Amino acid sequence: MDILTVRDLKKSFSTQKAVDAVSFTLGKGSIFGLLGPNGAGKTSLIRMITGIFYPDEGEILFEGRPFHPENDILHIGYMPEERGLYKKMKIGEQAVYLAQLKGLSRQEATRKVKEWFVKFEMQSWWNKKVEDLSKGMGQKLQFVITVLHAPRLIILDEPFSGLDPVNSNLIKDEIYQLARNGSTIIFSTHRMEQVEEICDHIILMNKGRKILDGSVTSVKQQFKENLFSVGLEGMAGSPEELTAAGAAFDVMGTRAGQLIVKIREGYRSNDVLEYFIRQGRCITGFSEILPSLNDIFIKLVEGTPLARQFQPVEG
Amino acid sequence: MNKIWLITKREYLTRVRNKTFLLSTFLLPLMIVLFIAGSILLSLQGKTRHRIAVIDANGYFKEYLKSDSSISFDFSAGLDTLNYGQNGCTAVLIIPLLKEDQRTVVRLKYKKQLGLAGVSDLESRIDHAITDHLIFEKTSISRAKLDSIRTSSDIASLQSFEDNGKTARASSQGLAYGIGYASGLLIYILTFIYGAAVMRGVMEEKTNRIAEVIVSSVRPFQLMMGKITGIGAVGLTQFLLWIFLIVGLAVVAQGLIPRDTWNEVQQIQQASAMGNASAAKAGEAAQQIFKVKSALDTANWGLILFCFLFYFIGGYLFYSSLFAAVGSAVNEDPQEAQSLMLPITMPVIFSFIVMSIAVQDPGGSLATWASIIPFSSPIVMMARIPFGVPGTVAWWQLGLSMLLLVLGFLSTVWLAGKIYRTGILLYGKKATWKTMWKWAFKS
Numbered sequence: 001m002d003i004l005t006v007r008d009l010k011k012s013f014s015t016q017k018a019v020d021a022v023s024f025t026l027g028k029g030s031i032f033g034l035l036g037p038n039g040a041g042k043t044s045l046i047r048m049i050t051g052i053f054y055p056d057e058g059e060i061l062f063e064g065r066p067f068h069p070e071n072d073i074l075h076i077g078y079m080p081e082e083r084g085l086y087k088k089m090k091i092g093e094q095a096v097y098l099a100q101l102k103g104l105s106r107q108e109a110t111r112k113v114k115e116w117f118v119k120f121e122m123q124s125w126w127n128k129k130v131e132d133l134s135k136g137m138g139q140k141l142q143f144v145i146t147v148l149h150a151p152r153l154i155i156l157d158e159p160f161s162g163l164d165p166v167n168s169n170l171i172k173d174e175i176y177q178l179a180r181n182g183s184t185i186i187f188s189t190h191r192m193e194q195v196e197e198i199c200d201h202i203i204l205m206n207k208g209r210k211i212l213d214g215s216v217t218s219v220k221q222q223f224k225e226n227l228f229s230v231g232l233e234g235m236a237g238s239p240e241e242l243t244a245a246g247a248a249f250d251v252m253g254t255r256a257g258q259l260i261v262k263i264r265e266g267y268r269s270n271d272v273l274e275y276f277i278r279q280g281r282c283i284t285g286f287s288e289i290l291p292s293l294n295d296i297f298i299k300l301v302e303g304t305p306l307a308r309q310f311q312p313v314e315g
Numbered sequence: 316m317n318k319i320w321l322i323t324k325r326e327y328l329t330r331v332r333n334k335t336f337l338l339s340t341f342l343l344p345l346m347i348v349l350f351i352a353g354s355i356l357l358s359l360q361g362k363t364r365h366r367i368a369v370i371d372a373n374g375y376f377k378e379y380l381k382s383d384s385s386i387s388f389d390f391s392a393g394l395d396t397l398n399y400g401q402n403g404c405t406a407v408l409i410i411p412l413l414k415e416d417q418r419t420v421v422r423l424k425y426k427k428q429l430g431l432a433g434v435s436d437l438e439s440r441i442d443h444a445i446t447d448h449l450i451f452e453k454t455s456i457s458r459a460k461l462d463s464i465r466t467s468s469d470i471a472s473l474q475s476f477e478d479n480g481k482t483a484r485a486s487s488q489g490l491a492y493g494i495g496y497a498s499g500l501l502i503y504i505l506t507f508i509y510g511a512a513v514m515r516g517v518m519e520e521k522t523n524r525i526a527e528v529i530v531s532s533v534r535p536f537q538l539m540m541g542k543i544t545g546i547g548a549v550g551l552t553q554f555l556l557w558i559f560l561i562v563g564l565a566v567v568a569q570g571l572i573p574r575d576t577w578n579e580v581q582q583i584q585q586a587s588a589m590g591n592a593s594a595a596k597a598g599e600a601a602q603q604i605f606k607v608k609s610a611l612d613t614a615n616w617g618l619i620l621f622c623f624l625f626y627f628i629g630g631y632l633f634y635s636s637l638f639a640a641v642g643s644a645v646n647e648d649p650q651e652a653q654s655l656m657l658p659i660t661m662p663v664i665f666s667f668i669v670m671s672i673a674v675q676d677p678g679g680s681l682a683t684w685a686s687i688i689p690f691s692s693p694i695v696m697m698a699r700i701p702f703g704v705p706g707t708v709a710w711w712q713l714g715l716s717m718l719l720l721v722l723g724f725l726s727t728v729w730l731a732g733k734i735y736r737t738g739i740l741l742y743g744k745k746a747t748w749k750t751m752w753k754w755a756f757k758s
Contacts, residue, residue, distance in 0.1 A: 050531040052527070073532060076531065078527075084527060084528050085528075098528065101322075
């Protein structure tokens with residue numbers, strides 16, 4: 001069953017179209033990456049899904065029924081990019097309070113908070129104040145508060161920022177666990193390597209529009225450039241010579257001692273292998289190079305000034 | 316509804332548990348008492364004795380202008396307008412020859428101001444001197460006889476009653492003034508204290524970024540209302556604690572009065588009920604207590620207390636929702652809050668000024684209208700009510716004022732809710748009243 005369906009959603013602020021006719025469907029239990037440069041409309045989209053904003057046009061279906069913010073937000077957990085907690089309030093009390101706002105009774109909230117605090121080894125924090133916590137500790141607390149009420153839809157905006165590798169893994173494992181237990185997770189981020197690792201499905205937004213939608217593998221297939229890496233015993237000669245000699249491919253360069261070849265139109269990967277076998281070369285490795293999501297991302301949003309910040313930093 | 320209650324509870328408990336709450340509950344009344352006592356003390360100490368040189372062309376003023384504790388007159392022959400300062404005088408009064416059928420200007424030259432009250436005091440002394448002189452000159456009455464007439468004529472004392480149709484109740488203008496001023500001042504102070512607390516609370520939630528976490532669980536309006544009611548409840552708690560404090564102190568004070576004195580007070584009370592104002596048997600202390608007690612009895616405490624609570628709550632809701640709207644529009648910069656607050660603080664300060672006029676002239680048209688319009692009614696109406704309902708304040712005025720205040724706060728809460736909803740999640744852009752207006756009506 002689909003947990004969330006968004007149809008033709010539109011939202012404008014004065015003259016600017018923040019979200020422009022976005023549609024997609026989310027299957028239950030999937031981990032879904034919402035990508036896009038800053039200002040692409042991700043936050044506005046999320047705010048409509050969490051009932052904070054009303055859409056100008058379009059509709060949202062939650063578990064097949066029209067979205068009713070008052071009731072349905074109780075089944076949604078949202079961790080905004082800008083984390084926020086009451087600095088002077090005790091941590092245990094605060095977690096219980098926020099869980100109560102999500103509709104849990106006081107006893108139930110207290111029990112759940114204790115459970116999660118044990119799980120994340122946070123028991124000793126109960127009477128501390130948020131201002132006494134480090135940034136990473138605050139992140140963990142915020143995550144706990146987001147998932148405490150066992151929401152069916154969890155929206156995480158950059159959940160790993162500020163976390164060390166140990167705590168990142170802790171949260172990552174928890175995300176997998178939640179998905180296995182049937183929660184659906186929307187994961188909004190700029191960190192492409194995390195998306196590749198975690199998500200099953202992605203949506204790419206730019207300037208308020210959806211420009212890409214699909215599973216991670218299908219997206220990669222869609223944007224592949226017929227690049228292969230070929231491992232050979234001994235040097236094969238200069239790239240220019242090889243390009244001139246073979247008809248099936250162009251040599252793009254070498255990487256870590258392997259040749260990078262691009263198959264020409266009308267040829268297949270077997271033609272490349274055949275060429276080297278005929279040459280009597282010993283092949284030690286052969287694999288397709290799929291584009292990273294980062295490359296696809298940059299390629300797609302290139303030209304918008306904001307996309308520049310996602311290009312890899314030189315050196 | 317349940318969520319507003321949860322938010323209210325948190326807002327209330329975090330504040331009431333705070334040490335500053337206890338401190339301010341007991342320090343604020345203390346500060347008000349000290350402030351009043353201090354200003355009385357200063358005004359007493361500030362009275363300097365003026366020494367005025369008099370140059371009199373008529374020759375008879377020396378007999379009538381008598382020195383006392385506030386002014387001393389110096390009729391020494393050598394004094395003139397140039398040397399009075401060297402002779403220790405602060406001013407010189409030049410009285411030319413007065414003729415009965417002609418207005419003549421009497422001039423006062425001073426090195427040190429006498430002040431408004433001092434000048435009018437001096438003027439009436441001069442008038443009296445002339446009257447006395449003319450009485451002696453035109454009649455054959457002796458000076459001693461005139462003085463004795465003056466003292467023995469002071470036998471009537473004015474007691475005012477408020478006419479309610481069926482019953483007339485004794486009233487005390489002084490007490491009404493005191494209660495009116497005090498309750499107006501209190502509402503004025505509380506509006507600012509709690510309004511600012513609401514604004515700071517909203518700003519805190521916005522800058523902490525917890526607002527977004529919370530509005531993904533509750534409607535922004537619920538968050539705003541919870542905050543307003545929570546802080547309002549803190550205010551009411553504080554007010555009730557003050558009432559207990561005052562009543563408790565009064566009980567303790569009564570306990571300190573000896574039983575005999577108390578019996579005497581009751582005797583005077585019975586005597587006065589029969590129309591015999593002064594019971595000769597009672598002692599000085601009992602007389603004083605009776606005076607205070609009967610003055611206090613003139614006030615309609617039940618109505619005053621009810622109205623105070625009503626106008627406190629109404630005024631608080633009216634203004635605190637506006638303060639919440641401002642808080643939601645402000646980014647981190649407190650300077651921004653200052654300029655956005657101005658349109659809210661202006662009417663409050665204006666009400667306070669009208670209030671100080673209203674206690675002097677509670678039936679005047681400025682006071683009447685200001686006590687009906689919701690912007691100023693919480694402060695101004697409280698200044699008028701102690702002077703009597705339905706005497707000074709007609710029932711229709713009170714009813715209309717209350718109705719308008721309810722409508723007023725419903726509309727400010729509604730308006731603030733719309734501004735708040737947009738403002739609380741908007742960062743970076745500096746808001747103006749114009750943009751806030753847009754949020755309220757165009758989104």
